[in-house]
Amino acid sequence: MKYYIITHGCQMNKSDSERVATVLREIGYRPALKESEADLVVVVACSVRQAAVDRIYGKARALAKLKIKNPYFVSVLTGCVLPRDKRKLAEKFDYVFSIDKISDLKSEILNLKSNENDYFKIKASHSNDFSAFVPIMTGCNNFCSYCAVPYVRGREESRGVKDILREIKGLAKTGYSEVILLGQNVNTYNPKDVKSFSKNNPYKDYFAALLWEINQIKGIERIFFTAPHPKDMSDEVISALALPKMLNYLHLPVQSGDDEILKKMNRNYTASDYLKLVKKIKKIRPNISLGTDIIVGFPGETKKQFQNTVELYKKADFDISYHAMYSPRVGTVAAKMKDNVSRQEKKRRWNVLQKLMEKNTFKKNQIYLGNIVSVLVDGYEKGCYVGNSREMKRVRFKGDGVIGKMFNIKIEKAHTWILEGEIAYDK
Numbered sequence: 034m035k036y037y038i039i040t041h042g043c044q045m046n047k048s049d050s051e052r053v054a055t056v057l058r059e060i061g062y063r064p065a066l067k068e069s070e071a072d073l074v075v076v077v078a079c080s081v082r083q084a085a086v087d088r089i090y091g092k093a094r095a096l097a098k099l100k101i102k103n104p105y106f107v108s109v110l111t112g113c114v115l116p117r118d119k120r121k122l123a124e125k126f127d128y129v130f131s132i133d134k135i136s137d138l139k140s141e142i143l144n145l146k147s148n149e150n151d152y153f154k155i156k157a158s159h160s161n162d163f164s165a166f167v168p169i170m171t172g173c174n175n176f177c178s179y180c181a182v183p184y185v186r187g188r189e190e191s192r193g194v195k196d197i198l199r200e201i202k203g204l205a206k207t208g209y210s211e212v213i214l215l216g217q218n219v220n221t222y223n224p225k226d227v228k229s230f231s232k233n234n235p236y237k238d239y240f241a242a243l244l245w246e247i248n249q250i251k252g253i254e255r256i257f258f259t260a261p262h263p264k265d266m267s268d269e270v271i272s273a274l275a276l277p278k279m280l281n282y283l284h285l286p287v288q289s290g291d292d293e294i295l296k297k298m299n300r301n302y303t304a305s306d307y308l309k310l311v312k313k314i315k316k317i318r319p320n321i322s323l324g325t326d327i328i329v330g331f332p333g334e335t336k337k338q339f340q341n342t343v344e345l346y347k348k349a350d351f352d353i354s355y356h357a358m359y360s361p362r363v364g365t366v367a368a369k370m371k372d373n374v375s376r377q378e379k380k381r382r383w384n385v386l387q388k389l390m391e392k393n394t395f396k397k398n399q400i401y402l403g404n405i406v407s408v409l410v411d412g413y414e415k416g417c418y419v420g421n422s423r424e425m426k427r428v429r430f431k432g433d434g435v436i437g438k439m440f441n442i443k444i445e446k447a448h449t450w451i452l453e454g455e456i457a458y459d460k
């Protein structure tokens with residue numbers, strides 16, 4: 034029996050998929066290369082935007098056709114699904130389960146009894162053997178007005194320090210060199226077992242303390258986390274960004290550069306708070322590469338308010354940004370606001386930011402020319418090795434690379450989306 038997992042959405046969903054894979058392997062399923070070869074397909078859904086929800090309905094129709102060919106075929110839905118969609122989708126999938134009740138997958142499909150009823154207790158089947166997603170918390174208490182996550186994943190729940198460190202030490206022993214810590218709001222990490230922190234840990238802030246502990250683990254060379262909330266970036270977390278194994282990249286979602294829109298979004302900071310934060314971060318880590326998320330066309334956003342976002346963008350000097358055209362999510366506070374920015378105007382604003390990003394990214398990439406960056410190789414494409422630098426810049430090089438290993442690369446060409454270079458051998 035074979036399974037296939039379709040993952041929509043963010044890294045948290047990718048991590049969910051890795052846990053689902055573990056459960057399926059435990060009960061005897063093996064991975065299929067494509068969904069048409071599978072006896073069981075799991076859709077790990079995302080409800081962040083209506084377009085994402087529409088894709089789930091589309092997928093349900095496609096999977097129904099597989100059932101005609103294979104009467105034993107089973108379709109399963111999990112991930113971020115709003116209760117309202119869940120009720121409707123329950124008619125279209127064989128099983129729908131909440132990701133925090135992952136053990137239901139075993140009992141529902143194979144009618145097996147399981148003691149594993151905790152999301153964090155299911156070990157992930159990582160998709161490679163050098164970089165691993167490690168969830169440190171689930172849920173969110175923030176209720177940003179446009180976001181469905183608090184409704185679909187519930188309130189924040191932090192994983193124990195001991196459990197996280199045990200998993201990461203195990204990963205290091207089996208050759209993993211990079212960990213990506215996941216949570217909807219990682220910098221409010223608040224575990225119950227705070228006594229598990231080392232006595233000589235210099236930090237009081239629990240997230241900063243966790244970063245320090247992971248920095249002590251032999252074999253782990255690169256640590257990244259996503260996503261932090263700007264309002265919760267304490268001085269200690271900023272200071273922990275300078276710990277030696279932290280990637281030289283921070284993804285700090287801003288969403289808008291206009292105070293009124295930020296208030297309507299319930300983000301709890303102003304544009305000036307955000308810029309002050311960026312300044313503080315760059316004081317601690319001057320060359321840090323900075324990424325963000327921005328929503329354009331939020332209900333009521335005027336051209337002037339959008340222009341404020343453009344101004345903030347230039348001041349923050351982002352290396353990379355991900356832009357979304359606002360679309361209402363049923364059940365959220367923003368869905369009750371009038372979605373009065375036309376699709377055409379949203380697209381125009383999206384294009385303005387996209388062009389700004391491309392110009393800025395190209396300009397910022399030029400500083401790497403002639404410099405050496407450390408790259409964790411994750412692939413081989415068209416005769417070249419590829420991987421991410423510590424600044425999360427995509428780097429390509431020819432020569433004797435090895436997937437899963439780190440190489441120092443001297444940059445010779447800097448394009449918008451990729452840097453090119455060659456291995457810098459010690460002399």
Ligand code: SF4
Nearest residue numbers: 173176177180182217
């Ligand atoms: S911080 Fe806001 S955007 Fe992020 S998951 Fe929580 S509610 Fe959603």
